[in-house]
Each structure stands twice: as C-alpha cells, then as structure tokens.
Amino acid sequence: MWKNTEVARRLGLAVPIIQGPFGGAISSVDLVVAVCESGGLGSFGAHHLDANGIGDVASRIRARTSGPFALNLWIPLDDADDPRIDDAAFARNAQLLQPYLSELGLQIPQRPKRFAPPYAEQIEAVLAARPAVFSFVFGVPSQSVLKRCRALGIVTFGAATTVDEAITLEQAGVDMIVATGFEAGGHRVSFLRAAEESLTGTFSLVPQVADAVRIPVVAAGGIADARGIAAALALGAQGVQIGTAFLACTESNADSTHREMLFSPDARYTGLTRVFSGRLARGIRNRLMNQLQAHAAQIAPYPIQNWLTGMMKKAAAGQERSDLMSLWCGQSAPLLTHRDARSLMAALVKETSLITGGWASNS
Known part of the structure; x- marks a missing residue:
C-alpha cells in the first residue's frame, strides 16, 4: 500500500506527503x-x-497540532553566513536596483551590520525546539549537529540535486535524502558543484539516487498531483515533497498576487535566475527577471542581493506589481486546481489511492 512507506512509518505519518519548506x-x-x-x-x-x-x-x-513537523534551515555556503563587502561594492550592487526602487517610491537602503541571522544561533534554536524533522539545504551540517539530532530523536532530511550530493549526505549520517529535480520552484539547492551544473530532472534523479544510497529517498520537483506522487513512488522514492501546489493555497504566506499568478497562464513560463537573491532559483518570468538578466555579472551574491531586493519585493507586493516581485514557481504549476491545503491533501490521498489501487488490480 502506497501510504505505508519507510518515511511514513519512521515519522508516524498517515501518508508520506511532505509540504516543501518556503x-x-x-x-x-x-x-x-x-x-x-x-x-x-x-x-x-x-x-x-x-x-x-x-x-x-x-x-x-x-499549540495547534500534535502532529510531527519539520523546521528547515539553509546551511552556510561559502561566506554566506557573514559576507565581507565594502561600502563601495555595496553601493555598486545597490545602484543596479535604483530605477526599480524609485518606481516603488523607495530609496537605496543603508548597508546593514548583518544581511541574515547567524546560523550558529539558528541551529541552536532548532535543536532547542526539537521538531520531529530538521531539514536543510545547501550542504551538510557539522558532525556535532548531526550527533545532537540523533541524541534528541530529530530525523534529518538533506536535499540533494545530484547523486554525488546524495552519497555525501548519506556518508555524513543524514537520515533521509530529498532528491530535488530541476523542475522545482524556488532555489536550486546544490552544494558540491555550481547550481547551473546540477540541473538533473526528477525523473532521472530519483531512481539514480534510490540506487546509490541505502537510506530513504523523498522525491521533490515537478510533483503537483497524484500522478506525480505515483510516478515518484514507482521510481523508488519512499515519499514526496510538494512545494508549488501548497504555496498556491490560501494558508501559505505568499502574497495574494503571487498566488494568483500561480494559477495564471504566465505560470507556464518559468526561468532560472540569480536576479532576486543572488542564488539560482526558478520563478515565473517577469520584467525584473528579464531586464536584469542582461546584467548578471553585476548582481551581488547571496545574501546581499536577497537583502537588497527584500524591501523592494515587499513594496511591490503591496502595490500588486507582479513585474517586480519574485514569483517562485515550479514547472508543474499548470496542473494546479486546489486553493485550500486540506482540500489539496484530501485530493492527493484519494487520487493516489485510486491510481495505485489500479496497479494492484492489474497485477
């Protein structure tokens, strides 16, 4: 039965469906x-x-559920935890966005002391919170962190975009692999090679990872309905992670303009870009993505670019300016039909059972 996988049993889930962290x-x-x-x-x-x-x-x-849940962090990649940049370089990076800031009635911001919270403090907070699952992207936590997770009974999920990354995660002692195909919306979470060199599709990646590691594999990227779940399980996955379909639900914290765009014809046209955060990510093509792509060499690295565009994206959302927002979106968005998370879950469970039940009756 498709519901009774190693992922579901280990985490005590009724179904092996994981909502992607945003x-x-x-x-x-x-x-x-x-x-x-x-x-x-x-x-x-x-x-x-x-x-x-x-x-x-x-x-x-x-306070609202007794069910298991996951907290997700980004492992510092390169100098992302506390990047060094002088005032002149920051000014050059900010100047690239000046025309768009002006359109939104904003001034170029002053450089902050930090561009993101310290990872060391974040990881301590996650361990203190003791979620059922600690999931992470962009690398592998230290051995001391993984050891503490095991002692606390926290299951670890590491994201891999290549077979080599999956093997690295398993060798480090991570409990489960999230094999993330390039169809996925949002950031490409590669860490061994450049993201542009790690663009394997889910249909190819999942069975290769399942063959290469002994720990459970969760499939992610391009899964938006029961057909995707059934396909992932047939490829060797023990569970699925779904992002865009949940992002489109009213319960997510995505802006209403973003959610509506996911149901629009524009969602057929996504692209990979570093424009919004300084890291490669998939979103709906819009004016900002298209215009700044020509200036790719001038875009600041993460998290500097992410911080610079942060206030701009918030203002754009408030003004319903989808042309200046990051509209994260996977390639299967045209399959979306549900706007409520509970309805989506109910449909996924019912329809996957029908598909896999058909397999059993035809065997």
Missing part, C-alpha cells in the same frame, strides 16, 4: 498545521528568522 517569510504556521492535521508532514522554512523567531514558530505550531 523561505523568505512565505512559510506559515497555518499551512504547516493544515498539512499536519491532514496526515502529512508540514514544514516551515526558518532561514530568515533569528533564534527567538524560530522558538516562537515552533511553539505556535505545537
């Missing part, structure tokens, strides 16, 4: 709770939060 403040407690209460694993992307914020989110989730 960064940039578009995760929400409401969405996590809705997925958990529907038998899946809700996830909260916490990389934008400081230690107090992480503790508060975990407390609010636990």
Whole structure:
C-alpha cells in the first residue's frame, strides 16, 4: 500500500506527503498545521528568522497540532553566513536596483551590520525546539549537529540535486535524502558543484539516487498531483515533497498576487535566475527577471542581493506589481486546481489511492 512507506512509518505519518519548506517569510504556521492535521508532514522554512523567531514558530505550531513537523534551515555556503563587502561594492550592487526602487517610491537602503541571522544561533534554536524533522539545504551540517539530532530523536532530511550530493549526505549520517529535480520552484539547492551544473530532472534523479544510497529517498520537483506522487513512488522514492501546489493555497504566506499568478497562464513560463537573491532559483518570468538578466555579472551574491531586493519585493507586493516581485514557481504549476491545503491533501490521498489501487488490480 502506497501510504505505508519507510518515511511514513519512521515519522508516524498517515501518508508520506511532505509540504516543501518556503523561505523568505512565505512559510506559515497555518499551512504547516493544515498539512499536519491532514496526515502529512508540514514544514516551515526558518532561514530568515533569528533564534527567538524560530522558538516562537515552533511553539505556535505545537499549540495547534500534535502532529510531527519539520523546521528547515539553509546551511552556510561559502561566506554566506557573514559576507565581507565594502561600502563601495555595496553601493555598486545597490545602484543596479535604483530605477526599480524609485518606481516603488523607495530609496537605496543603508548597508546593514548583518544581511541574515547567524546560523550558529539558528541551529541552536532548532535543536532547542526539537521538531520531529530538521531539514536543510545547501550542504551538510557539522558532525556535532548531526550527533545532537540523533541524541534528541530529530530525523534529518538533506536535499540533494545530484547523486554525488546524495552519497555525501548519506556518508555524513543524514537520515533521509530529498532528491530535488530541476523542475522545482524556488532555489536550486546544490552544494558540491555550481547550481547551473546540477540541473538533473526528477525523473532521472530519483531512481539514480534510490540506487546509490541505502537510506530513504523523498522525491521533490515537478510533483503537483497524484500522478506525480505515483510516478515518484514507482521510481523508488519512499515519499514526496510538494512545494508549488501548497504555496498556491490560501494558508501559505505568499502574497495574494503571487498566488494568483500561480494559477495564471504566465505560470507556464518559468526561468532560472540569480536576479532576486543572488542564488539560482526558478520563478515565473517577469520584467525584473528579464531586464536584469542582461546584467548578471553585476548582481551581488547571496545574501546581499536577497537583502537588497527584500524591501523592494515587499513594496511591490503591496502595490500588486507582479513585474517586480519574485514569483517562485515550479514547472508543474499548470496542473494546479486546489486553493485550500486540506482540500489539496484530501485530493492527493484519494487520487493516489485510486491510481495505485489500479496497479494492484492489474497485477
């Protein structure tokens, strides 16, 4: 039976469906709770939060559901935890965005002391919160962190975009692999090679990873309906992670303009870009993406570019300017039909059971 996989058994889930964690403040407690209460694993992307914020989110989730949930962090890649940049370089990077800031009535911001919360404080907060799952992207936590997770009974999920990354995660002692195909919306979470050199599709990646490692594999990228779930399980996955379909639900913290764009014809046209954050990510093509792509060499690295565009994206959302927003979106968005997380979960479970039941009756 498709529901009774190693992922579901290990985490105590009714179904092996995992809600993808969203960064940039578009995760929400409401969405996590809705997925958990529907038998899946809700996830909260916490990389934008400081230690107090992480503790508060975990407390609010636990106040509303007894189900297991995941907290997700970004492992510092290169010097991302505290990048060094002088005032002149910062000014050059900011100047590239000046015309768009002006359109939104904004001034070029002053350089902050830090561009993101310290990872060391974030990881301590996650361990103190003790979620059922600690999921992470852009690398591998230290051995000391993984050892503490095991001692606390926290299951670890590491994201891999290549077979080599999956093997590295397994060798480090990570419990489960999220094999992420390039169809996925949002950031490409590669860490061994450049993201542009790690663009394997889900249909190719999942069976190769399943063959290469002994730990459970969760398929991610381009899965938006029951057909995708059934296909992933047939390829050797023990569970699925779904992002865009949950992002489109009213319970997510995505702006209403963003959610509506996911149901529009524009969602057929996505692209990979570093324009919005300084790291390669998939979103709906819009004016900002298209115009700044010609200036790719001038775009600041993450998290500097992410910080620079942060206030701009917030203002654009408030003014319903989809042309200046980051509209994260996977390639299967044209398959979306549900706008409510509980309805989506119910449909996924019912329709996957029908498909896999058909397999059994035809065997």
